[in-house]
Amino acid sequence: xxxxxxxxxxxxxxxxxxxxxxxxxxxxxxxxxxxxxxxxxxxxxxxxxxxxxxxxxxxxxxxxxxxxxxxxxxxxxxxxxxxxxxxxxxxxxxxxxxxxxxxxxxxxxxxxxxxxxxxxxxxxxxxxxxxxxxxxxxxxxxxxxxxxxxxx
Amino acid sequence: xxxxxxxxxxxxxxxxxxxxxxxxxxxxxxxxxxxxxxxxxxxxxxxxxxxxxxxxxxxxxxxxxxxxxxxxxxxxxxxxxxxxxxxxxxxxxxxxxxxxxxxxxxxxxxxxxxxxxxxxxxxxxxxxxxxxxxxxxxxxxxxxxxxxxxxx
DNA sequence: ACCACATAGTGAAGTACCTTCACTACATGT
DNA sequence: ACATGTAGTGAAGGTACTTCACTATGTGGT
Numbered sequence: 001x002x003x004x005x006x007x008x009x010x011x012x013x014x015x016x017x018x019x020x021x022x023x024x025x026x027x028x029x030x031x032x033x034x035x036x037x038x039x040x041x042x043x044x045x046x047x048x049x050x051x052x053x054x055x056x057x058x059x060x061x062x063x064x065x066x067x068x069x070x071x072x073x074x075x076x077x078x079x080x081x082x083x084x085x086x087x088x089x090x091x092x093x094x095x096x097x098x099x100x101x102x103x104x105x106x107x108x109x110x111x112x113x114x115x116x117x118x119x120x121x122x123x124x125x126x127x128x129x130x131x132x133x134x135x136x137x138x139x140x141x142x143x144x145x146x147x148x149x150x151x152x
Numbered sequence: 153x154x155x156x157x158x159x160x161x162x163x164x165x166x167x168x169x170x171x172x173x174x175x176x177x178x179x180x181x182x183x184x185x186x187x188x189x190x191x192x193x194x195x196x197x198x199x200x201x202x203x204x205x206x207x208x209x210x211x212x213x214x215x216x217x218x219x220x221x222x223x224x225x226x227x228x229x230x231x232x233x234x235x236x237x238x239x240x241x242x243x244x245x246x247x248x249x250x251x252x253x254x255x256x257x258x259x260x261x262x263x264x265x266x267x268x269x270x271x272x273x274x275x276x277x278x279x280x281x282x283x284x285x286x287x288x289x290x291x292x293x294x295x296x297x298x299x300x301x302x303x304x
Numbered sequence: 305a306c307c308a309c310a311t312a313g314t315g316a317a318g319t320a321c322c323t324t325c326a327c328t329a330c331a332t333g334t
Numbered sequence: 335a336c337a338t339g340t341a342g343t344g345a346a347g348g349t350a351c352t353t354c355a356c357t358a359t360g361t362g363g364t
Contacts, residue, residue: 001275003267004260009282014166016289033350050312062351064314069349086312086359108156113292114285115155122281123153129278130161133266137168140265185321202341214322216343221320238330238341 024106028099037066038075042100046091048081075099176258180251189218190227194252198243200233227251
């Protein structure tokens, strides 16, 4: 069995997942970039735009635009940061929280539908390879990539 | 072991692969969309823009723009289609072919580095889960997605 | 208290990718 | 010959990104 079979399968699955995620996003009138921001906000709680920019690995200027859109759609609010008058604090609204919750639910649901029926031993073996590959990949990126030390 | 572990691992790996692919693309002064077009052209041989649009699942208008860019960078040529004067035939140049070849080589190389050392039985088990998941996923998309019948 | 310097956010301008709609040139069946 | 369909592109517009310049604010040193 050639190693490419594994990589090809991963890429194919990756493409399917992306398609499925985008379907979900468009059902809710959102886009990938904005959903990432909401997800991050759900994970980290109220954040400055600076923090969001670092977490999402995009420029602060870009976050301004994304937040503009999400304020417009009512998913987040922009409030003055208590204690630093330069910064604004971005916070999920009720609608934003609801979306994040539903996103998590949908994620869980997909995982169950895809892997719920897989026997435990096969699941464990699969996840083990996944984890090892993840580690190995990180190692490979470190060799050649060598960005500034802002690792994720 | 919760099924989410598998999905999360896949998503993480997917993100890493995307990053790595984009690094490769930028090293060559290309973008994801253009590389997809080149890849498709390498797989299918000289094609009309219409064909490319269908294969890439984007609008014909968009293909016009992508081909414009690739003609500019010398990766493809636009020639009149023999036998249909409405259509143009997009063909890889020598440079375009070279890029596609290197892309395949790089792909192969990555697969070897990631999975080359994995024992055969674990590889087989991994790929089996991958394939089953792919099938199951296609089934799920058919249930809810239900686009017009242009299945891939 | 003051000043130099760093930091948070945004306006302006530009690129790439993508869309829809309208239009031209060509193909094809009757 | 004529109607109808198909290939490609112009025009206009949206989102996601970038860099650069600029304002407002925080902070450490003297």
